Amino acid sequence: MINKNDTGLVKRSQAVIPGGIYGHMAVRGFSDTLPQYMADGNGCRITDTDGNTYIDFMCGWGPVVLGHRHPTVQSAVAEQLKRGDCLNGASPVMVELAELLVDTVAHADWAMLAKNGTDATTASVTIARAATGRRKVLMANGAYHGAVPWCTPVTAGVTAEDRAHLDYFDFNDLESVRAAAARAGDDLAAVIVCPHRHDVHRDQEQTDPQFARGLRELCDRTGAVLILDDVRCGFRLDIAGSWEPMGVRPDLSAWSKAIANGYALAAVTGTDALRDAASRIFTTGSFWFSAASMAAAVATITELRETDALERIARAGQRLRDGLAAQAAAHGFEVIQSGPVQMPLLRFAGDDDFTLTRRWTDEAGARGVYVHPYHNWFLGASHTDADIDEALERTDGAFAALTR
Ligand code: PMP
Numbered sequence: 001m002i003n004k005n006d007t008g009l010v011k012r013s014q015a016v017i018p019g020g021i022y023g024h025m026a027v028r029g030f031s032d033t034l035p036q037y038m039a040d041g042n043g044c045r046i047t048d049t050d051g052n053t054y055i056d057f058m059c060g061w062g063p064v065v066l067g068h069r070h071p072t073v074q075s076a077v078a079e080q081l082k083r084g085d086c087l088n089g090a091s092p093v094m095v096e097l098a099e100l101l102v103d104t105v106a107h108a109d110w111a112m113l114a115k116n117g118t119d120a121t122t123a124s125v126t127i128a129r130a131a132t133g134r135r136k137v138l139m140a141n142g143a144y145h146g147a148v149p150w151c152t153p154v155t156a157g158v159t160a161e162d163r164a165h166l167d168y169f170d171f172n173d174l175e176s177v178r179a180a181a182a183r184a185g186d187d188l189a190a191v192i193v194c195p196h197r198h199d200v201h202r203d204q205e206q207t208d209p210q211f212a213r214g215l216r217e218l219c220d221r222t223g224a225v226l227i228l229d230d231v232r233c234g235f236r237l238d239i240a241g242s243w244e245p246m247g248v249r250p251d252l253s254a255w256s257k258a259i260a261n262g263y264a265l266a267a268v269t270g271t272d273a274l275r276d277a278a279s280r281i282f283t284t285g286s287f288w289f290s291a292a293s294m295a296a297a298v299a300t301i302t303e304l305r306e307t308d309a310l311e312r313i314a315r316a317g318q319r320l321r322d323g324l325a326a327q328a329a330a331h332g333f334e335v336i337q338s339g340p341v342q343m344p345l346l347r348f349a350g351d352d353d354f355t356l357t358r359r360w361t362d363e364a365g366a367r368g369v370y371v372h373p374y375h376n377w378f379l380g381a382s383h384t385d386a387d388i389d390e391a392l393e394r395t396d397g398a399f400a401a402l403t404r
Pocket of ligand 1: 256
C-alpha cells in the first residue's frame with residue numbers, strides 16, 4: 001500500500017499558503033490517500049515527493065493530453081526558450097498558432113490567445129456583449145465556466161451585481177432555455193454551454209443533439225451569440241471542436257487545458273461576424289504573449305492532427321471502461337460509468353453522497369492509481385494497453401478491499 005506523502009511540504013505550506021493549498025487540487029476535499037504534492041511526471045506516470053508512483057488518470061486535470069514531458073512538445077518549448085519567452089511584442093509563433101487554430105477548428109475564422117480557461121470564457125462573454133450591445137447571458141445550472149465573480153461556483157466574496165445579467169437553464173432542457181431567453185427578451189447577448197454535462201458531484205450526461213441544434217436555432221433567431229465552452233473537452237474528443245460530430249457549430253469557442261499539453265495557454269476562436277467586436281474589446285495579460293506555451297500548442301495540436309493520438313486515447317478509455325465494468329460485476333458491485341470514455345467517471349449505483357465511491361478511489365489511490373470520486377477523469381495518448389491493464393490489476397484490489 002502506498003501512503004499519502006508527508007515530506008514536510010504540507011506542514012510548511014500551511015504557514016505560507018492560505019489553507020495550505022487552494023482550488024481544485026486541494027486533495028483533502030476528495031481523497032485520504034493521494035498526496036498533495038507531486039515531484040515528477042513522465043508519460044502517464046506521476047511520482048510524489050516520497051517517490052511513490054501513480055498511473056495518472058487526471059492528466060494534470062485535463063491539460064496533459066499527450067503525456068507528461070512529451071518529447072516533441074518539450075523540444076518545441078526548449079527551442080523557443082533559446083530565443084526568449086516574454087519579449088516586447090508577440091513572437092512569430094503567435095501567428096503560426098492562430099493560423100493552425102483557424103485551420104483546425106471547424107467554425108474558426110480567427111483566434112485570440114490567453115492563459116487560462118477563465119480568460120477565454122470571460123473574453124467570449126465580453127465579445128458577445130460588445131457585438132450585440134446586449135447584456136443578458138444564459139448558462140446551465142451547475143455548469144463550471146471558471147473562477148471569477150460572474151461564474152465561480154463558490155459565492156464567497158461575490159456580489160449579486162456581479163451576476164446581475166446572468167440567467168440559468170437546465171442542461172439538455174430546451175424549454176428551460178426558451179423560458180430564460182424569453183425573460184431576457186431583446187437584451188439576450190449570449191448562451192454559453194459545455195459540450196456535454198460534466199459538472200462535479202453527478203454522473204456526466206451526454207448532449208441530446210436536439211438540444212444542441214435547438215440552442216443553435218434559438219441563437220440564430222434571436223441574434224444571440226452561441227458560446228461553446230470547450231475548455232475541458234477540447235482537443236481530447238474531436239480536434240475540430242467537440243460539437244463537430246453533431247454538426248452544430250458555435251459562434252465562439254473557449255479553449256484551454258489540452259491545447260498545449262500542460263503549458264499555460266487558452267484561446268478564443270470565433271466566426272467572421274464577431275471579428276470586429278473581438279478587435280474592439282480590451283483584454284490582455286502580462287503573460288498572454290509568452291511564446292513558449294504557444295510553441296507548445298503548435299507542437300501539441302500538430303501531434304494530435306498528424307498522429308493517431310486521439311484514437312489511442314479513445315481506445316485506452318474504452319479498455320479502461322470495459323475492464324472496470326467487468327471487475328465491478330465480478331466483485332458484485334453495480335457501477336455507473338458516465339461521460340465519453342476519454343473523460344470517464346465511475347460512481348457506485350445508489351451511492352448518492354459518494355461515500356462508497358470515495359472509499360474505492362481512496363483504495364485505488366493507495367494502490368497507485370490516481371482517480372477522482374466526483375470529478376471526471378482524463379485519458380491521454382500515453383496510456384498504452386499495458387498501462388491500462390496494470391491499472392486494472394490495481395483497481396481489482398481496490399474492489400476487493402471494499403468487500404473485505
Ligand atoms: N470551463 C470549463 C468547462 C472548465 O472545465 C474549466 C476548468 N476546469 C474552466 C472553464 C476554467 O478554466 P481555468 O481553470 O483554466 O481558468
